Amino acid sequence: MAKFQKGFLIVANWKMNKTAKEAVDFAKELINVVDKETAVNIALCVPFTALGALAPICVGSNIALGAQNMNSEPSGAFTGEISAQMLCEFFVTYVIIGHSERRIIFYEDNALINKKVKAALNANFCPILCVGETIEERQAGKTLKIIGQQIEGGLKDLPREKIENLVIAYEPVWAIGTGKTATAQMAQEVHAAIRGMLKKQLGSIGNKIRIIYGGSMKPDNAEELLMQPDIDGGLIGGASLVLQSFVEIIELAQKVAEHNNAYY
Ligand code: PGA
8 A cells, every 4th residue: 555655645735825935934934843754745836936936945855846737848839838847947846737726727638637647757756646526526426437537538658667656636626625525434435446446557556656635634634534544645725825734734644654654
């Protein structure tokens, strides 16, 4: 299971929030308060405009930097877009790809998302591919069908030697920013199904890919979610904007990891 091999991954998704100055203040404080020995992998996926200011602060710390999107093309006439090579300059490790806000508001489909995942892996990033169903799809009993299409389409023909860098984020659309979290059981059920899909599509390497949960994860539900056998971390929006709640989630991940290590 990925969580025992690699440790938890806790990722902040700040979306369109925080100026560069606010980002710097947050990151400095975070580095100060997070236990240097923590086994939890921590990343901040920030607006492009904050990357330049954060890079010198995060390099050499145990906080990795991430972006929230990238273009699949290396360069060219794509007004307003950012390439992998541009992100490399800021020592970016993670890139969120196919977030439901990008799928719904910016009409990104599985084919485009697949190109971005490939470009991200080729640039040696860890793409965080987001998948998840809408409330209508869940109510119609189509959750696993939709996620199956997102996984199959998003992960087509990936460069095999880099697949292990991939992260999947299960984010039920109805739970994002709504305060409605999937119950731990609901999330575990989908994570286990995703694990099966990864193994079917990618072979045994599918066991090594982290599957993290996102959708109103916060200090009062993080522990129960992270205790589930197939939940390898969290992608956190609202609760990652406030230092205290983000730190609390990191500490809970550390606590669950220690419990798991003692137990197994
Ligand atoms: P939320 O956002 O934690 O505010 O629900 C999660 C996400 O969209 O990644």
